[in-house]
Amino acid sequence: MEPSEPAPDAEPLPGTAAATGRRPVRCRMCGRPLTGTASRRTGLGPACDAKLHPAPPDIRTRRHEVEQDALPGT
Numbered sequence: 001m002e003p004s005e006p007a008p009d010a011e012p013l014p015g016t017a018a019a020t021g022r023r024p025v026r027c028r029m030c031g032r033p034l035t036g037t038a039s040r041r042t043g044l045g046p047a048c049d050a051k052l053h054p055a056p057p058d059i060r061t062r063r064h065e066v067e068q069d070a071l072p073g074t
């Protein structure tokens with residue numbers, strides 16, 4: 001009888017230490033595991049980072065509104 005071992009081809013779950021080869025980093029706001037490089041560096045998930053640092057209004061947005069012409073032929 002063979003000992004019950006996990007399948008040799010079992011892949012590590014994404015975001016785990018086995019998959020990344022590094023210590024898991026968790027968001028200091030909500031505690032969710034971080035997978036992105038930027039998120040790991042800041043210690044915040046994308047959602048929580050957006051809450052703390054809301055993106056400033058983009059200047060291009062205003063220009064886009066000005067240049068928003070009606071489609072021809074409609």
Ligand SMILES: [Zn+2]
Pocket residue numbers: 027028029030031032044045047048049
């Ligand atoms: Zn978070």
